[in-house]
Amino acid sequence: MPADRAGTPPSHDENRSEFADAVLAVDRRRTSELDRAFAAYYPELKKIAHARLRGSGLDRFMQTTALVHDSYLRLASGPGIAIGDRLQFFAYSSRVLRSIVVDLVREERALRRGGGADIVTLDTAAGEGLPALVDVETVNDALEDLAKLDPALARLVEMRFFGGMTEDEIAGALGVSVRTVSREWKKARALLLTLVGD
């Protein structure tokens, strides 16, 4: 019977399109006031992200990270900004963080003489187990491919990996269930890592 089951339309199709709609709604709002404001706010966001990025390492202040994060959230959920703009904000900051991370890696590589791919890697070890080394430029390139296949999934990776958002936060921001986000995340990760592999 397995073949039959595979042949029937999956039961969560509706969730799936709901998720894609929610993610892509963010794109449709690109011309909103907030987006324009943040376009010019980019250099500042970049500074903040620098601090935050280092905060993910060892030797930075927890408190400053907390302040930055706080400000993000406060800005995003404040009464002055409409709900649509909050989606925009979250998505926007992860997009900004993505380009910052990639820029940083490129800058570092350009700085090092004879710079090669092995010089800067990203340590994404989250906990126990061996540190998985994923090259950030490779992820970035694969994300481009992923966006062509499935733009919603690419955006999800952006939010989770580059934006550092949790599944709960993403679900809240997009207005979909955590379960949906979790399922889509697994798909995105399997697809992305498969694209990264040769």
Add this chain to the structure above:
Amino acid sequence: MKLSRELWLQIEPLLGVALDMEAGARAAWLAGVEASHPDAAPVLRRMLETHQRAEQSRELETVPRLAPFPGWSSAHAAGAMIGPFELVRPLGHGGMGEVWLARQADGRVARDVALKLPAIHQHGEVWRERFRRERDILAKLEHPHIARLYDAGVTGAGQPWLAMEFVEGLSLSAQVASRPHSIAERLALFRQVLAAVAHAHRHLVVHRDLKPANILLDASGQVKLLDFGIARMVDEGADASGDLTRLGGRVMTLRYAAPEQVAAGTITTATDVYALGVILHELLTGLAPYRAVREGKPLTDVMLLQEEIAVPSTLAIPKPLARRISGDLDAILLKAMRRDPAARYASIEQLDDDILAHVQRRPVKARAGTWRYLAGRFAVRHKLPLATAVAVVVTLLAGLVMVERERRVAVAEKARAERHFASVRKLANTFILEVNAKIEKLPASLAAREMLISTSLEYLDALAREPGRDPALLLEIASAYRSIGNIQGDPRGANRGNLPAAAANFEKSANLLVELERLKPGDIATAREHWRTSYALAGAYYQVLDARWRAEFRRAIVLAERIAAAPGASVDDQSLALFTRGREAHTIAISTGRTAATQAVLAGAIELLERLRLQAPPEAAVHVRLASLYGNAGVGLAGPGDSPPRMPEAMAMFEKSVALAREVLAEAPGDAQRQGLMRLNVLVLARNLAARGDLERANGLMGESLALVEKSVARDPDDVTMAVHRLEILVGAADVANRLRDRARAMRLSREVLASAEKLPKETAPLRDVRIQVTEAKVILGYALVATAEAGANDRERRLAMLVEARSLFADVSRFLEDVRAEPSLGAVPEYKLREFAQARERLDKAFVRLAAR
């Protein structure tokens, strides 16, 4: 690998199904898929394998972090000059930068120094200042076991340098490895290190980067500690520059880093205690406390945070050594390396006491909890009846432990607080000053700015509640309150139209500034800030009909005069007092009518400002103030007062105000304040032209400023000042249209005023300016309605409807006039406006009676 979209669309639902099922069921299911979807199955299989692996390693789930990069090549060359030093040869390098042997060659002193060149570049006076301050603290650190910091600076190119005592010697670990040392010898060396660190801690300097490489032994066997406090100095620089080149440095020190330093970046004296524990561990056992290091693997922060440190004597070391270490030294090491900073030795002295106690065979405090141990020691030394001794000692120790715990917490808290304080404060100020200024010019940024500043202010406020009143911090907080006030209701800039809230924040700022003036009497920076706050508060009070505006103006004048009289006052400073006096006179004139005195003050201020204007260098602020005062003087001359209006003079003032405003606006077309000045001056000129019958020019000017304001309103709908400005211009344009007998346009424009006023935030409606505009619009609309009805182009029913509407508008105007009479605070509404309204009412009354009777 590459994947086509068609194939992915096939795979996607299958992947969803597979992910939903138990991992064990997938193999059988995949076999089925191979039959039904031969193209998709292989890729799907790979994806599921990838999924399994990723579930284990949790790949992609954390924010990326840059790993260290290997390889090094010097950025400097021998013979190069850095500040007053000539580079001789490199001594070493690390993640933090390079160290060179260098010769001081400026003729003052001839000496060799170790010149540290951090791999950061930093420009900007703020950072240099901080660097200098830090240097001054460290240069005072004089101790036989601490390598002196002679001097530090930043080259013109932004390269920071630190000149330190050049110590020739071996590192502690190399020295110990070079020949056998007894435990007693090792402990004696280590106690020299402790003496140095304790000295620094007493001077509130934490090393932050203690490691064997930073501990040298010179030829005479004396310990010299390098790099005291340098990590902090460099950190601050790297932090301020947003420069990441130092990232490689952390792994080098991870081996000696304390868990809280790794997890949260918290640096306290307890951080140094931990590092010393690791160093002593290595010194005594020859092994690192972490398994990964012992096994030659890279140490990660995760391992550091999770590994339970083994009892040192249980490690793979020779039996006699293990016996020697077990007991006291085990306990001392473990206490120094406790994960919880508060559970470690509270101070370096206590660590040293315990080592000394061990050497002298007294009880070691690290083993305080084990009464059998204490009993044993006492029994050995005093031969007291055991039971008594144990009881006494346990009681004594319980009290001691309590006191110690409190002290320990206090010490740790202080250092931690200092760290938080500095970093939180810096970030909060960045938000308030830099980010706010950057986004200020953006459209629709008010809500974001208010959020930004109020969040930052919360943090600053929290800092201010900590003990010790730091004047610089108070000034920052006062300025932050004023910034919020400005956003909520700057009487002259973009704002959210909540003047009562703005006034409350200006008051908070003013209260802090009063306190600051007590702390630092005569400080000019405080006075400047206080003037800004006071001037803004006077304006806010005036708008919300609070009679305190007069007292606040007086205070602003006193402050401005103090600033102008201070030595070294700039042209800008000097213009401040004149301007404030002029503004006060103007505000009095428009609220209670012109007097000879108000006009004399304005004329005097203008004359002196004109003179200042001729002084080099020309100050834009002076021009802006002058343009503003010309307009104000004109309003006074044209308005009601204790003598008849002097229109020709007034018109000349208006023309000048517009010409000057055009000039300053041309210099900075994007400047919101100058745009506002321009709009206001044009509006006043146009209204007066209209009143004098030059309707054509008035109409042209009105059209110009209406177009300008519509554009600005569209840019930021939240900006209430702009919206109120628009109301004023619409009223002016409606007035001109009415005078041109274009009743349809007059009606359309005044209806627009009423509709727009409805849309303002509710806090805005009671504002003086808004109420006046609305009332004026009602007068114009009512007048236009009556005139249209009288013209008789419409049928009777239409005309009656117009009259009914005019009557209702008229009733509103009357009610406003009643309010003015009933509320003394509204008495400050200009007298001539009241008279205009009264006249309008009479005319409307007559017209109504006439038409109704027809």
